[in-house]
Amino acid sequence: MKKIILFILIINLTGPLAFAQKAIADKYDLMPWPKEIRENQSKFVIDSNLTISIHPENSERVHHGAVQFLRRLTDRTGVFLNEGFPVKNKKGSIQIHFDEISKLNIQNDESYTLEVSNATIHIKAKTDVGALRGLATLLQLTAHNASEYFFQGVKITDAPRFVWRGLMIDVSRHFHSVEVLKRNLDAMASVKMNVFHWHLTDDQGIRFESKTYPKLTELASDGLFYTHEQIKDVVAYAGRLGIRVIPEIDVPGHATAFLTAYPELGSKDDYTYSIERFSGVFDPTLNPTKDITYTFLENLFKEITPLFPDDYFHIGGDENEGKHWDENEEIQKFKQKHNLKTNHDLQTYFNVKLEKILNKLGKRLMGWDEIMTPDMPTTAVIHAWRGENEGLTKGGALIEAAKQGYQTVLSNGYYIDRMQSIAYHYGVDPIGDVKLTKQERANVLGGEATMWSELTTSVTIDSRIWPRTAAIAERFWSPKSVNDLDNMKKRLETVSVNLEELGITHIKNQAVILRSMTNNQDISSLLTLTKICEPLKIYARNEDGIEYKTYSSFNLFADACIADAADAYGFNKAVSNFVKDSKKYSNTVLEYLKPWSQNYQAFSQLEKNPKINALEPLSKNVAEVSKLLLEAIQTKNITAKNLQTLKNTIELLKAPVVDVEVALIDALNDLSHYCESNYLKK
Numbered sequence: 001m002k003k004i005i006l007f008i009l010i011i012n013l014t015g016p017l018a019f020a021q022k023a024i025a026d027k028y029d030l031m032p033w034p035k036e037i038r039e040n041q042s043k044f045v046i047d048s049n050l051t052i053s054i055h056p057e058n059s060e061r062v063h064h065g066a067v068q069f070l071r072r073l074t075d076r077t078g079v080f081l082n083e084g085f086p087v088k089n090k091k092g093s094i095q096i097h098f099d100e101i102s103k104l105n106i107q108n109d110e111s112y113t114l115e116v117s118n119a120t121i122h123i124k125a126k127t128d129v130g131a132l133r134g135l136a137t138l139l140q141l142t143a144h145n146a147s148e149y150f151f152q153g154v155k156i157t158d159a160p161r162f163v164w165r166g167l168m169i170d171v172s173r174h175f176h177s178v179e180v181l182k183r184n185l186d187a188m189a190s191v192k193m194n195v196f197h198w199h200l201t202d203d204q205g206i207r208f209e210s211k212t213y214p215k216l217t218e219l220a221s222d223g224l225f226y227t228h229e230q231i232k233d234v235v236a237y238a239g240r241l242g243i244r245v246i247p248e249i250d251v252p253g254h255a256t257a258f259l260t261a262y263p264e265l266g267s268k269d270d271y272t273y274s275i276e277r278f279s280g281v282f283d284p285t286l287n288p289t290k291d292i293t294y295t296f297l298e299n300l301f302k303e304i305t306p307l308f309p310d311d312y313f314h315i316g317g318d319e320n321e322g323k324h325w326d327e328n329e330e331i332q333k334f335k336q337k338h339n340l341k342t343n344h345d346l347q348t349y350f351n352v353k354l355e356k357i358l359n360k361l362g363k364r365l366m367g368w369d370e371i372m373t374p375d376m377p378t379t380a381v382i383h384a385w386r387g388e389n390e391g392l393t394k395g396g397a398l399i400e401a402a403k404q405g406y407q408t409v410l411s412n413g414y415y416i417d418r419m420q421s422i423a424y425h426y427g428v429d430p431i432g433d434v435k436l437t438k439q440e441r442a443n444v445l446g447g448e449a450t451m452w453s454e455l456t457t458s459v460t461i462d463s464r465i466w467p468r469t470a471a472i473a474e475r476f477w478s479p480k481s482v483n484d485l486d487n488m489k490k491r492l493e494t495v496s497v498n499l500e501e502l503g504i505t506h507i508k509n510q511a512v513i514l515r516s517m518t519n520n521q522d523i524s525s526l527l528t529l530t531k532i533c534e535p536l537k538i539y540a541r542n543e544d545g546i547e548y549k550t551y552s553s554f555n556l557f558a559d560a561c562i563a564d565a566a567d568a569y570g571f572n573k574a575v576s577n578f579v580k581d582s583k584k585y586s587n588t589v590l591e592y593l594k595p596w597s598q599n600y601q602a603f604s605q606l607e608k609n610p611k612i613n614a615l616e617p618l619s620k621n622v623a624e625v626s627k628l629l630l631e632a633i634q635t636k637n638i639t640a641k642n643l644q645t646l647k648n649t650i651e652l653l654k655a656p657v658v659d660v661e662v663a664l665i666d667a668l669n670d671l672s673h674y675c676e677s678n679y680l681k682k
């Protein structure tokens with residue numbers, strides 16, 4: 001009997017209900033997609049009488065969130081709101097209820113319900129942060145017809161899948177101002193992310209003011225650092241958005257900047273340290289055998305931990321190859337004396353000492369997965385990043401850590417600086433198909449997108465983070481079953497544009513770069529190229545870290561291009577349909593090819609400079625290939641000579657130019673094969 005009931009339930013969930021959910025998913029551009037959404041017949045019309053009341057009134061977070069909400073709503077709709085907030089003790093048309101002020105830790109309850117009816121909207125949550133998440137959803141529900149803006153009647157019941165939904169920003173390789181951070185925090189909150197991991201130190205610079213060790217800022221920052229007041233300001237700003245801030249002080253490797261200021265902490269005598277300008281893994285490493293190293297770190301941690309209220313503190317720990325340790329006789333003797341066989345053992349010795357220091361300061365140590373060694377206590381938190389593919393379904397270091405009893409966070413698969421596609425990142429599930437016990441599952445806290453900024457300045461950082469990170473945010477928040485790529489991409493288009501309301505520059509700065517490149521000429525021919533070109537992926541843009549230095553130009557064509565070229569996904573899809581049904585899809589393919597075939601003409605009109613000149617072969621070859629394909633498809637005919645030219649030109653397009661690749665190569669090859677099989681006169 002039980003089996004029969006279960007069977008009926010399954011039928012219901014996969015049958016009409018699933019169909020209804022699909023229809024809803026097509027209708028609302030929500031991201032992350034909520035756990036449950038049901039429509040009702042109501043409609044709340046947005047007019048000038050809309051007001052918000054907050055119960056109780058004592059949450060700075062919800063008050064701030066409501067103010068932001070009203071600003072964005074009135075700007076988006078053009079509706080002039082009379083009051084916004086009702087007078088005290090009056091109920092608003094939007095009523096927000098919560099039970100308690102969140103302590104903002106990993107136990108935080110972010111669940112909420114949101115119910116839209118004709119005259120009122122209720123957001124109910126256990127915590128004020130949950131209420132904020134509900135408000136973010138409500139704003140995304142804003143809809144319109146020709147005569148009015150409105151919220152469609154729905155009841156949403158929502159809660160996150162993972163408690164840790166983070167974005168790491170590296171401010172060492174390139175510094176990013178408080179303003180950049182704040183706008184990105186706003187964007188994070190808009191997609192319900194809740195951890196900002198602040199990578200503050202690396203070989204290329206120390207980015208916080210130290211009063212205890214002033215040479216860090218004097219000698220190792222190029223003057224680009226945050227004062228204590230600025231750090232407090234960012235932490236408070238994040239806190240109002242329900243975002244925790246985890247600082248990272250990366251030691252003992254990635255320490256060139258530390259040692260530039262305090263060479264006496266280094267592992268190699270008679271070595272001249274200076275701030276690193278290239279990218280990569282370097283030898284300068286703190287000396288783990290000297291007491292002064294621990295005194296230094298303890299004093300530094302004492303100075304900065306009060307600025308960061310969160311329980312967690314990241315000590316990096318990655319990519320220490322121990323070369324300078326191997327070259328230092330004293331360190332070798334120390335290893336023998338303490339029975340430390342390998343450099344991993346020595347690093348664990350260092351990490352365990354750091355953990356004790358941090359524990360005394362009330363902090364929990366977190367580090368990249370290199371810190372997971374047999375002697376590392378399971379009180380440490382493992383940040384999994386390594387492995388090319390094992391993070392996908394097997395989980396790699398993440399699953400290993402969870403099974404060994406460590407709390408753990410996944411970044412493998414969410415390295416957004418690798419410039420991989422939205423589809424790739426969206427397809428990475430933190431747990432995948434791995435079976436975990438309840439406790440092991442609880443150890444998996446969630447994930448973080450990592451914005452390493454070797455190739456990123458404040459002009460381009462937003463376009464490297466967004467919109468891909470919104471899709472990653474959905475992976476961390478929404479049920480695992482929410483995985484329809486096309487539907488997600490449709491929703492993301494709206495969400496991406498709405499990020500501009502928060503000052504995110506990912507769309508507009510493309511034109512900023514192109515205007516600069518062309519000395520303010522007509523940029524349309526270059527814009528066309530950005531829609532089919534992507535920056536080289538997986539660090540091919542800066543092979544071995546030696547093409548670009550800190551002060552290289554990041555205002556190039558590659559910087560105007562993004563990981564998902566706007567026309568590539570649509571064209572590739574159109575071609576895969578065309579080769580199956582050319583009659584039905586030929587127009588779609590031709591619509592893409594026509595403007596590309598004419599683009600070189602427009603490009604040729606530009607007054608040249610070295611940056612534009614470098615694009616000449618790319619522009620010419622794209623036009624050539626498009627013209628040949630266009631003609632072949634239109635006439636259903638291709639000569640042997642043209643086919644050969646087509647093949648040769650596609651081959652030329654395959655080679656990267658100016659650090660970009662054409663994102664159409666497979667589809668162009670498919671079309672070329674199609675033409676050969678179907679249009680070539682034998």
Ligand code: ACM
Binds near residue numbers: 368385
């Ligand atoms: C890392 O990417 N080195 C953590």
